[in-house]
Amino acid sequence: MAEIIDRVEFSGIVKVRDAILKMDKPYRLESGEPSFDVPKHIKEAIVQALHDNHTHYVASAGIAPLRNAIVKKANQANAIPVQNANEVMVTNGGMHALYVIFRSLLEEGDEVLIPDPTWTCVQELIKLAGGVVKRVPLHEELGWRFDPAELRAAITPKTRAFMLNSPHNPTGGVLHRADLEQIAAIVSEHPHLAVVSDEAYEHVIYDGAEHVSLASLPGMYRQVISVFTMSKSYAMTGLRLGYILTPDALLMDRMAKVVLYTSNGVSSITQYGGIAALTGPQDCIAEFRTEYQARRDLFYAGIAGIPTLRGQVPQGAFYAFVKIADGWQAPDGRSDSWAMTEYLLKARVGSSPGVIFGPQGEGYVRFSTACVRSDLIGALHTMRELFAS
Ligand code: PLP
Numbered sequence: 438m439a440e441i442i443d444r445v446e447f448s449g450i451v452k453v454r455d456a457i458l459k460m461d462k463p464y465r466l467e468s469g470e471p472s473f474d475v476p477k478h479i480k481e482a483i484v485q486a487l488h489d490n491h492t493h494y495v496a497s498a499g500i501a502p503l504r505n506a507i508v509k510k511a512n513q514a515n516a517i518p519v520q521n522a523n524e525v526m527v528t529n530g531g532m533h534a535l536y537v538i539f540r541s542l543l544e545e546g547d548e549v550l551i552p553d554p555t556w557t558c559v560q561e562l563i564k565l566a567g568g569v570v571k572r573v574p575l576h577e578e579l580g581w582r583f584d585p586a587e588l589r590a591a592i593t594p595k596t597r598a599f600m601l602n603s604p605h606n607p608t609g610g611v612l613h614r615a616d617l618e619q620i621a622a623i624v625s626e627h628p629h630l631a632v633v634s635d636e637a638y639e640h641v642i643y644d645g646a647e648h649v650s651l652a653s654l655p656g657m658y659r660q661v662i663s664v665f666t667m668s669k670s671y672a673m674t675g676l677r678l679g680y681i682l683t684p685d686a687l688l689m690d691r692m693a694k695v696v697l698y699t700s701n702g703v704s705s706i707t708q709y710g711g712i713a714a715l716t717g718p719q720d721c722i723a724e725f726r727t728e729y730q731a732r733r734d735l736f737y738a739g740i741a742g743i744p745t746l747r748g749q750v751p752q753g754a755f756y757a758f759v760k761i762a763d764g765w766q767a768p769d770g771r772s773d774s775w776a777m778t779e780y781l782l783k784a785r786v787g788s789s790p791g792v793i794f795g796p797q798g799e800g801y802v803r804f805s806t807a808c809v810r811s812d813l814i815g816a817l818h819t820m821r822e823l824f825a826s
Pocket residue numbers: 469529530531532533556602605606635637666667668674678679
């Protein structure tokens with residue numbers, strides 16, 4: 438088992454972040470961290486929970502009022518037919534949720550199909566759980582979607598799970614209802630296959646587009662394990678709160694053991710914050726979304742004047758996944774995505790090299806547009822000067 442951990446790598450994003458943190462006034466476009474503070478009513482609920490001495494051990498799968506609030510939210514906001522709180526597992530954020538799922542689902546050597554590119558941590562979480570990663574390309578010319586024929590061909594008897602993420606990190610691609618219906622038709626031909634649907638960015642979606650949960654499609658709930666987090670919707674990244682939905686009782690039993698023996702549940706007061714988040718005013722979601730959309734527009738208007746960087750304006754998440762123009766070379770002659778990230782880093786602009794998200798990401802660089810506008814403006818100004826020279 439220790440040898441498995443040796444095969445797991447620290448994220449490339451962390452390497453860039455470590456370098457950035459040593460700099461004076463860098464532009465923080467490397468990581469997907471909302472710039473907003475936790476909304477006041479959520480903070481107050483956490484403080485109140487502390488005053489009320491909700492500081493003792495709690496049920497490791499999550500406190501009942503939170504699990505019940507999640508059932509209601511999943512039914513009403515996501516149209517996922519969760520029956521009751523036994524189909525909900527509360528976790529320490531989306532990262533922990535994904536580990537708990539893969540650890541409970543996979544036998545050693547089981548294959549998991551993941552989009553290429555995809556959020557860096559996914560591949561390591563699968564390896565940590567003994568699984569084998571198999572990549573299915575997303576194509577920029579298809580709006581960062583799968584080619585259905587390629588997806589169908591990638592599924593073999595060894596495939597245990599298929600990972601989906603919409604809105605998508607790193608491309609910002611959004612799958613619409615018709616895309617999900619097509620995917621549902623393919624996966625339902627393989628009832629042994631579990632679909633893990635990571636919906637971390639359910640609320641970070643623009644231009645009036647609708648977020649659709651795969652599990653809400655007819656017949657899909659039994660095959661889909663849905664993952665949500667409070668990190669992006671409510672700017673609660675540091676508080677660590679997420680949840681899993683599945684009607685599979687055996688999987689739920691296994692996940693309960695993994696949660697019990699890895700963390701014994703989520704901090705009690707954070708869970709009270711989660712209740713306030715789900716049952717309180719939802720204004721912050723629209724406020725954050727409006728500001729993220731404005732930042733996206735500001736960023737894309739800015740790079741329109743930089744021919745070295747080109748990209749499709751994304752409909753979701755808060756990333757710009759932009760193509761490095763053919764012919765660009767760093768002063769040392771390299772021209773790959775790491776060379777671009779290192780080149781930008783020297784000018785104090787944070788980014789993530791596309792290749793860390795998968796081979797399909799080579800030739801691209803990812804900027805997070807979740808940072809404050811002054812960072813975006815400063816980074817754009819710096820890049821305009823850098824690429825003009
Ligand atoms: N899923 C995706 C696609 C993400 O980008 C992230 C974080 O960046 C997460 C899940 C997990 O977030 P957290 O562990 O903060 O809930």
